[in-house]
Amino acid sequence: MSRVLIIGAGGVGRVVASKCADNPGVFSDIVLASRTLSKCETIAREVGKGRITPEQVNADNVHEVIALINHYKPELVIHVALPYQDLPIMDACLETGVNYLDTANYEPKDEAKFEYSWQWAYNERFREKGIMAVLGCGFDPGVTSIYTAYAAKHHFDEIHTLDIVDCNAGDHGKAFATNFNPEINIREVTQKGKYWENGKWVETKPHEIKKVLNYPNIGPKDSYLIYHEELESLVKNFPTLQRARFWMTFGQEYLTHLRVIQNIGMARIDPVKYKGIDVIPLEFLKYVLPDPGELGENYRGETSIGCRIRGIKDGKEQTYYIWNNCRHEVAYRETGTQAVSYTTGVPAMLGAMMVLTGKWNGRGVFNVEEFNPDPFMEKIGEHGLPWQEVFNVDLEL
Ligand code: NDP
Numbered sequence: 001m002s003r004v005l006i007i008g009a010g011g012v013g014r015v016v017a018s019k020c021a022d023n024p025g026v027f028s029d030i031v032l033a034s035r036t037l038s039k040c041e042t043i044a045r046e047v048g049k050g051r052i053t054p055e056q057v058n059a060d061n062v063h064e065v066i067a068l069i070n071h072y073k074p075e076l077v078i079h080v081a082l083p084y085q086d087l088p089i090m091d092a093c094l095e096t097g098v099n100y101l102d103t104a105n106y107e108p109k110d111e112a113k114f115e116y117s118w119q120w121a122y123n124e125r126f127r128e129k130g131i132m133a134v135l136g137c138g139f140d141p142g143v144t145s146i147y148t149a150y151a152a153k154h155h156f157d158e159i160h161t162l163d164i165v166d167c168n169a170g171d172h173g174k175a176f177a178t179n180f181n182p183e184i185n186i187r188e189v190t191q192k193g194k195y196w197e198n199g200k201w202v203e204t205k206p207h208e209i210k211k212v213l214n215y216p217n218i219g220p221k222d223s224y225l226i227y228h229e230e231l232e233s234l235v236k237n238f239p240t241l242q243r244a245r246f247w248m249t250f251g252q253e254y255l256t257h258l259r260v261i262q263n264i265g266m267a268r269i270d271p272v273k274y275k276g277i278d279v280i281p282l283e284f285l286k287y288v289l290p291d292p293g294e295l296g297e298n299y300r301g302e303t304s305i306g307c308r309i310r311g312i313k314d315g316k317e318q319t320y321y322i323w324n325n326c327r328h329e330v331a332y333r334e335t336g337t338q339a340v341s342y343t344t345g346v347p348a349m350l351g352a353m354m355v356l357t358g359k360w361n362g363r364g365v366f367n368v369e370e371f372n373p374d375p376f377m378e379k380i381g382e383h384g385l386p387w388q389e390v391f392n393v394d395l396e397l
Contacts, residue, residue, distance in 0.1 A: 148234055
């Protein structure tokens with residue numbers, strides 16, 4: 001029986017809140033705080049089952065977060081606001097001695113760059129304080145890292161290549177929309193590609209490398225090599241990896257919109273003066289694009305995200321593919337959000353459950369693949385994201 005504080009009331013926050021409310025045996029008290037109080041109130045009313053206390057907080061302000069934590073005294077803060085708030089919330093957790101969990105690594109607001117160095121730098125201080133930070137507990141990063149740990153533990157003596165494949169074959173009926181926060185999403189997909197090979201990072205132009213990959217129950221889709229944050233921790237934690245890459249599907253229509261957005265300067269993150277005030281084009285664009293949290297109603301089709309792994313077992317080469325498919329309609333019926341928010345929020349709730357029930361424990365800052373994957377893998381199916389696996393198939397990569 002534990003009290004949790006969820007910060008962030010977007011699509012992901014809604015799923016986390018709903019799923020925590022479904023599990024009162026572990027989450028006895030739930031506080032949902034975000035910048036806009038009314039969004040917390042709506043979530044509490046619509047999916048809170050009478051068990052969520054809405055609150056207002058500006059999580060960029062460490063003192064506000066500290067005051068909120070001191071008021072409610074949660075055992076864990078589940079941070080599902082934006083990556084910009086990772087460090088202020090970690091600071092507040094350190095100050096108050098409370099565990100921390102998030103789904104995306106820190107990005108400075110003025111530079112489209114994400115890496116773990118800033119958060120890993122808290123390791124010693126979290127350890128000394130006797131608390132833990134769990135980094136990257138969504139789907140990717142999150143479940144993909146846990147799939148990798150599970151494969152390494154049970155099916156391989158050494159893993160040599162890892163390809164994380166992320167397909168969204170859903171159709172929301174809009175000409176252009178992003179599936180999670182538009183600002184973070186556009187910053188992520190417009191940057192250069194990068195992958196790990198033979199002990200070093202290899203950089204590519206954005207969307208330079210494309211392959212047609214077949215996804216279960218979906219079929220062939222154009223898949224582009226992009227850089228994704230879990231590659232950084234996975235190559236560190238699985239040093240036998242000779243190559244690690246991340247692939248994401250994009251339709252031509254999406255890429256054309258993205259190109260236009262970049263070409264006309266709307267992806268810029270530096271301020272421009274408009275009628276005497278500073279406006280950041282990408283931040284403004286977020287306000288005119290569809291709200292990802294509201295795409296759910298008309299979203300049809302499914303996501304398929306998994307890991308394709310090659311390695312050695314008992315002296316022989318083996319291949320392994322493990323994945324989850326999630327239907328947008330099913331996610332929407334249950335939580336009122338589409339599958340991208342759902343596949344992020346469910347693992348965040350389950351990771352929180354792992355921490356609160358002591359299945360994952362430790363002192364310091366951890367990426368999810370550092371924990372025992374088994375208790376998580378045993379439970380993730382019953383919470384809505386069942387997985388499938390096949391051995392010795394053509395990985396296409
Ligand atoms: P949304 O933009 O829908 O929601 C973000 C929420 O955070 C909003 O409620 C917003 O408030 C709130 N917020 C923003 N700034 C602050 C602040 N300073 N103080 C308090 N609250 C704030 O995003 P999503 O729900 O789509 O995504 C949430 C997180 O999940 C992101 O970090 C994203 O990167 C991550 N993610 C991770 C994935 C994974 O698989 N690991 C996949 C998808 C997303 P307001 O409503 O007032 O704007």
